[in-house]
Amino acid sequence: MTDSAQPPARDPAIRVTTQPADTNPYGDIFGGWLMGQMDMAAGLVASRHSKGRAVTAAVDSMQFHHPVYVGDEVSVFAELVRSGRTSMTIEVEAWRRDRFGETHEKVTQASFVFVAIDEQGKPRAVEM
Ligand SMILES: CCCCCCCCCCCCCCCC(=O)SCCNC(=O)CCNC(=O)[C@H](O)C(C)(C)COP(=O)(O)OP(=O)(O)OC[C@H]1O[C@@H](n2cnc3c(N)ncnc32)[C@H](O)[C@@H]1OP(=O)(O)O
Numbered sequence: 001m002t003d004s005a006q007p008p009a010r011d012p013a014i015r016v017t018t019q020p021a022d023t024n025p026y027g028d029i030f031g032g033w034l035m036g037q038m039d040m041a042a043g044l045v046a047s048r049h050s051k052g053r054a055v056t057a058a059v060d061s062m063q064f065h066h067p068v069y070v071g072d073e074v075s076v077f078a079e080l081v082r083s084g085r086t087s088m089t090i091e092v093e094a095w096r097r098d099r100f101g102e103t104h105e106k107v108t109q110a111s112f113v114f115v116a117i118d119e120q121g122k123p124r125a126v127e128m
Contacts, residue, residue, distance in 0.1 A: 012041075
């Protein structure tokens with residue numbers, strides 16, 4: 001999506017401040033918490049694009065580049081890069097900013113596959 005110098009020049013899907021409750025036993029932010037934020041960001045894009053329910057089918061190429069610390073501002077960017085018959089591929093990256101500074105760092109990235117589903121939980125076609 002972007003190089004690691006500057007975050008994308010658009011609004012993030014999610015922006016949140018990390019809390020002590022989000023940490024792992026080492027005191028840094030837990031990777032699972034970050035993945036959850038990324039899943040929610042991708043879910044927003046998938047539900048909006050498919051105009052209905054969409055579930056996570058796969059997460060590929062998950063990468064953790066840098067740790068995230070308590071009090072950081074985390075911005076999660078999500079971009080639809082492919083729309084199939086029922087599936088959508090969404091590239092997601094998360095950036096941290098120290099709350100007292102202007103330095104931005106890309107901390108994670110991954111490719112999420114979401115599938116649009118109907119009321120029975122079966123894949124449904126996404127309108128083009
Ligand atoms: C009332 C108000 C409510 C408000 C509410 C708000 C909620 C706001 C919460 C935000 C939410 C955040 C987002 C969290 C989202 C979850 O946490 S979802 C929970 C975790 N995910 C699940 O539980 C999904 C479990 N899996 C399944 O249900 C089924 O496997 C699926 C995903 C529906 C697929 O069903 P299937 O019968 O295997 O599908 P199949 O026909 O084989 O393939 C369908 C498509 O998926 C693709 N596909 C399937 N598997 C894969 C794979 N592993 N890799 C790549 N592509 C795949 C196929 O290629 C195909 O693509 P198309 O060619 O149609 O484009």
